[in-house]
Amino acid sequence: MELTDLIEPLTRGDAFEWRTALVALLLSFGLGQAIAGIYLVTFRGLSYARTTVQGMAMGSVITCMLMLAIGTSIAAGIGVAGGLSVVRFRTTMRDPRDIIFVFAALGVGMACGLTAYGTAIAGTAVFGAGALLLHATGYGSKRQPDGLLRFTAPTGQAVEDAISKILREHCRSFSLVTLREAAQGTMMEHAYQLTVRAPELRSPLVSRLQAIQGVQDVSLLLQEPTLDL
Secondary structure, eight states: OOHHHHHGGGGOSOHHHHHHHHHHHHHHHHHHHHHHHHHHHHOOSSOOOHHHHHHHHHHHHHHHHHHHHHTTOHHHHHHHHHHHHHSOOOOOOOOHHHHHHHHHHHHHHHHHHTTOHHHHHHHHHHHHHHHHHHHHHTTTOOOOOSEEEEEEEEOSHHHHHHHHHHHHHHEEEEEEEEEEEETTTTEEEEEEEEEESSGGGHHHHHHHHHHSTTOEEEEEEEOOTTOOO
16 A cells, blocks of 8 residues: 555545644634633632643633534534543632633534634633633632731730720721630630721731730731732
């Protein structure tokens, strides 16, 4: 068998078919990268995964390839669907926003595979602009307390007044969450949710509380409002 016989099946399609497939795959990869880039810019939180971003860029190419392979063949579509149903994807995404971005990348791949290039480009532009707008405006965010303040203090009105005075001076708002007895009733464990007036007042707040006679185990657990955990 000659070499020409081996490569002959690869050249059966006309130039237009090859050009269409190449343009669709490259466009889907570029638009998938655009969606992944917007995800990087607008990401908020601590559970960042590099593989998720790469999956967005490559998932669009795979989806485009499948759509090109299926074409208008119903049998091919059923075969691909059956093959994908056998594969079990065990990756868990806790953030619904991550799922939306992955789905957007897959949608871009589908549109490119169907040679609906205008739809793919316009959809990516609108999706990206919407994601950037929501990120810039902080849409859906809710003001949360800066942190949780815990300490143990002796019982007595004088100590309570000193604690309230310090909290009013350093905090924009504060509310008592829990109050329970300790050391057989001679001490009280306090827990406050609070919003500090300025970040530089956090250390003075802790220091002044510790300076009160009898106050022990002062701790300020911070939760930055800009992070969605």
